[in-house]
Amino acid sequence: MTAGINAPGRARIPVRSLRTDRWWLPPLITNLGLATFVIYATVRSFMGEWYWVDDYHYLTPFYSPCISESCVPGSAHFGEWIGELPGWIPMGFLALPFLLGFRLTCYYYRKAYYRSVWQSPTACAVAEPHAKYSGETRFPLILQNVHRYFFYVAGIVAVINTYDAIVAFHSPDGGFGMGLGNVILLINVIMLWAYTLSCHSCRHIAGGRLKHFSAHPVRYKLWTFVSKLNVRHMQLAWITLGTLMLTDLYVMLVASGAISDLRFV
Amino acid sequence: MGYKAQFRVWRGDDESGELRDYVIEVNEGEVVLDIIHRLQATQAPDLAVRWNCKAGKCGSCSAEINGKPRLMCMTRMSTFTEDEVITVTPMRTFPVVRDLVTDVSFNYTKAREVQSFTPPPDLKPGEYRMQQVDVERSQEFRKCIECFLCQNTCHVIRDHEENKEAFSGPRFLMRVAELEMHPLDTADRRDAAQDEHGLGYCNITKCCTEVCPEHIKITDNALIPMKERVAGRRYDPVVWLGNKLFRRSSKKS
Structure with a gap:
């Protein structure tokens, strides 16, 4: 227990917290949720197969953009820029570090993992287990301030994912086609846009940095729109973890032949 | 009954x-405050408790009820079951004076450290003209009743006494944000927010927002926008280059 609540002069109460509710439950659930995604995403990123459905042009977001000669034919939408990749480099290596950085420096995820993983604090008015605390004043946590750059790249990746979702309206004979996979890809990309645009950095860039909204009516409208999304940033953060895993799982199952795609057109 | x-x-x-x-x-x-008053009247006449308006507007009766920072006058007894033991303690971040009364002078010291409203030098009181849309953000922060529950729950100082010197706490970082967003304030408060008020200590875990009895979105609307402004000032080379190339000052926008 830290010296803070036991500091001289403060009320002598020899317990970490007097809270009677289950304050430990939200951080536990957060830990389980984050661990599930990290394990799933790591395994899938390094798996190196079942990421492309050639008949319907479904490409999982974990492998987009695929830009190496290791990519199965058809999956490299933007060309093969480099040669074969060794197995320890994921085929989505171009976007994955930036997407990871975007979520690691996200203001919501920071709250989530500072509370649950680092327990700083575990819950409100529950003493944290660390003796010292310097917050985001020093390296490495001062690097959280680069969030806006990850946001810029995440915007580009969202455009790529949108392109992937559009070219997936494909049938085996080469014409237009539509199946359940398209619906899943489309929902995923809409949610990714909502999460990306609801970002606090986006809110700042859209208009939050201004002092005079009245002098910038268009940016004020943009800021208002982003602010409405921003209220749902936490929900969107979790929803997109779910849609990313579900989208990838569906593509994997179809690509491996475990299930067949439900076709509408 | x-x-x-x-x-x-x-x-x-x-x-x-x-x-x-x-x-x-x-x-x-x-x-809860009614019960504390009854306790004072019937069993513990020497019980010290600070209170004033009994309406959630003066911010005097801050305490911790079952370990949660709350206003005693705004905590209904109907939220507890009849067999529940209700624990009431003083705020645990500030030195205790006696019983439920704490010494909150830390907050007054920090308040004095915030540079006051700085209007343009050629503008006299009475000549201030502002668009409603420009002051709306700052107005949310004016709802603060200075109960100091946010200061009390913030782990930066609650759990680390040594940080009190460097960190002003959410209430006063919100005051800095209020003035920084004010259309008639000419001071650039971004460096001061980081260097003098310790904005970097905040790890946006939102406990201040959770306990605010006025439901001010302290983290989302004050602290994070302030962090973004500081990032633009201190950690964004593109903004720095743009300011240099176009000779612009973000204070004018």
């Missing part, structure tokens, strides 16, 4: 103290 409630109230001073058990009558519609 009245019932007898079990209360544990912290009694003591800055050197020693303990939680004492009381059984007190509770009537329909009452709040």
